[in-house]
Amino acid sequence: MAFAGKWETESQEGYDAFCKLLSIPDDVIAKGRDYKMVTEITQDGNTFSWTQLYPANAKVTNTFSVDKEADMETIGGKKFKATVHMDGGKLSVNFPNYHHTSEIAGCKLIETSISGAVVFKRTSKKI
Template identity: 50%
Template sequence: MAFSGKYEVESEKNYEEFVKQVGLPRTEIDKGHNFKITEVQQDGQNFTWIQHYPGGQSITNKFTIGKECEMEAIGGKKFKVTVQMEGGKVLVNVPNYHQTSEIVGDKLVEISTIRGVSYERVSKRLA
């Protein structure tokens, strides 16, 4: 499937301003800076999305397109969402937060927006 693979962060734009809008403490902001690997397993409409952090920590979110699920964000915040897919993009929309993830060539491009502040992360496919 299009999203399946292991990706390493290649570039980021506007991380600090974005996480300040989220309201994360400095320790969680630094943890996010050290984030490097995303692993995605896609089986049709079913996804497992894993973010690996240094020190063996990870966040795993499992979801099915069009069905409500609970997700965890950096900092341990949990929220309910129904993930959608539109035009090949995975979309997460909750009040005050919007994220799109798409494959562009061999890269995973993720754009998150909270209260008008956007953050872009581009990761290259490793496997």
């Protein structure tokens, strides 16, 4: 249940390079650079509902159970099937263009997305 709660972005590393890799337009990158994204997570055993609230009231919710294939969606609206795994308290999943992990470390939600040599790390605090 460590993931459950509401989290707000505290810091980001590699944001611009990662967004460019995903072909996100420069004006959208600029809007999101300093945005304090809110992530709401509910957890019931191995089942999660993971909602991210983006600028302009956009939001994406993915619901999944660990080690079971689920329908997922990206912020760009791309739908895909994926299986989220948990290893040592860390959730991991392959999105279409990158590998994403989430973990709780030092009372922070740490999300890391990796595509090739590009690494994006978002750290969020519980609110």
